[in-house]
Amino acid sequence: MKIIFALSLFLWMTTISLAAEQPAAVYDGAVITEDVTWRGSILVRGFVVVAPQATLRIDPGTIVRFTATATQQLPNLIVQGRIYAAGTSERPIKFTSDSSRPLCGSWGGIVFLSTEKNNLMERCRIEYAETGIDLRFSTINLKSVTIVQARTALTSHDGVVQMVGSTVSDSETGIELFNSEFDGRDMMVASCQRGLVLSKSAIVITSLKVMNILQTGLEAEDCRIKITGGEFSENVLGARINGGEGLIVMSRFLRNKKTALHLNASRIKIQRCLFAENFQDALRVDDGRALLLNNAFSSNGGFNLYNAGSETVSARQNWWGLTDKLLIVQKIYDAARDKNTGIVNVFPWLNEKPPLMP
DSSP: OHHHHHHHHHHHHHHHHHHHHSOSEEEEEEEEOSOEEEOSEEEEEEEEEEOTTOEEEEOTTOEEEEEOOTTOOOOEEEESSEEEEEOOSSSOEEEEEOOSSOOTTSBOEEEEESOOSOOEEESEEEESBSEEEEEESOEEEEESOEEESOSEEEEEESOEEEEESOEEESSSEEEEEESOEEEEEEEEEESOSEEEEEESOEEEEEEEEEESOSSEEEEEESOEEEEESOEEESOSEEEEEESOEEEEESOEEESOSSOSEEEESOEEEEESOEEESOSSOSEEEESSOOEEESOEEESOSSOSEEEOSSSOEEOOSOBOSSOOHHHHHHTEESTTTOTTSOOEEOOSOOSSOOSSOO
């Protein structure tokens, strides 16, 4: 009797397990023209298009898998209408490849085309995509979203992105923005080839960690930038800002292998930031009328401040790690060393590390 009961229980459990593994719905080159809800397990073959008049809702715990067509076109989810994908911490939503051995770029990604509706993705994980989220003239609100193992985790062209409590990692490019607006908070970009690549965009970020980037942590071109409470640590090059204007405040630049922060023709105010233990120069300035105020510099392998331009750099009221004038100027590169460069005004300097450091 016990043997029969055990065998029946095994068969029952096996049947349930197999049933759970079967997709609840298969979409093969489908266009969704009215509101629909996905739950359980979904398989997308080729593509699914959410038409402008439709809303796609995705329930907590749903797993959406993508598989290529017979012509090997990368499958995508195309949103022209609205997506509302709200998972929970216990039951996140996952978007992934259907391959048994998925690789970076195994499926296309989630593409938003000219949709300015209230698109929301919360507690979602996107993995193995060519481009995790691809925004074109659209808006998206991302809360606690994780994007990993992508060629590009997030790209936005003429889009509006709000991103809170989210992580991008193990991708070739983390976040790529062109002519876009980006508002981020409590974010991490880590272990990518390139971290954030920004062009002609408006950026406001609070509490951003950019770590272990193999090339440049943040590269900005002609942007308006405000970064509060950032950390750029253990990257090859911490951040490079070309042109543009803005503010970096209460941020840390630590243990970067090359220049921690490079400002090239940028009007950027650097205030209450810490530059410490970087292997080469802490801060390099190529003109642009930057302002340095109430920052702290210590234990950097190269110069604390390298003026590579012809203009005067205002760097008064900063803490240089010590108070001896000769030792302070030894770590400053300016006209005193090279008559072809501008001077750096460092006097008066602070005699102690400023308060309100991160």
